[in-house]
Amino acid sequence: MTSPTSSQSSLPQILPGPPHPLRQAALDDLRELTDNNDDLFFQLVETYLDSASTLLGTLPDAAARDDAAKARAAAHDIKSMSAMFGAMELSELARELEQRGIDGVIEGMADLVAQMLAEFEQVSATLTAMITPSEG
Numbered sequence: 356m357t358s359p360t361s362s363q364s365s366l367p368q369i370l371p372g373p374p375h376p377l378r379q380a381a382l383d384d385l386r387e388l389t390d391n392n393d394d395l396f397f398q399l400v401e402t403y404l405d406s407a408s409t410l411l412g413t414l415p416d417a418a419a420r421d422d423a424a425k426a427r428a429a430a431h432d433i434k435s436m437s438a439m440f441g442a443m444e445l446s447e448l449a450r451e452l453e454q455r456g457i458d459g460v461i462e463g464m465a466d467l468v469a470q471m472l473a474e475f476e477q478v479s480a481t482l483t484a485m486i487t488p489s490e491g
Contacts, residue, residue: 376445381441382440385399396486397486400440400482400485403482404479404483407479408475411472411475413429414452415465421461421464423460425456428456434449440478440482448467452467452468
């Protein structure tokens with residue numbers, strides 16, 4: 356591994372191995388937007404994780420209450436934020452939930468919410484590992 360240069364961030368890349376829930380190109384774009392400033396990138400990641408977690412936390416109640424409008428509103432924000440961080444599977448699930456909310460389709464909403472929560476766990480773990488300093 357080479358040492359970081361002014362055009363190369365010291366943030367770790369997603370390494371080959373088991374499938375991961377993030378698209379590297381999206382993360383690279385975010386790094387470029389932050390001028391490879393690790394502190395700013397870390398803040399963006401933490402803000403995303405906090406916001407997405409809060410929004411996702413509203414979905415089980417919305418599903419239980421068959422509240423398609425509430426689910427649609429949360430899904431819209433999750434869709435956009437997740438795509439920005441390369442969490443394309445989560446973004447696609449959110450797009451589907453948003454569309455169901457627009458269409459007023461509540462059937463299967465709870466299952467879709469469960470899939471989103473499971474996917475977010477993977478996204479969160481991957482992003483958290485990226486911004487957590489390694490010991491050694």
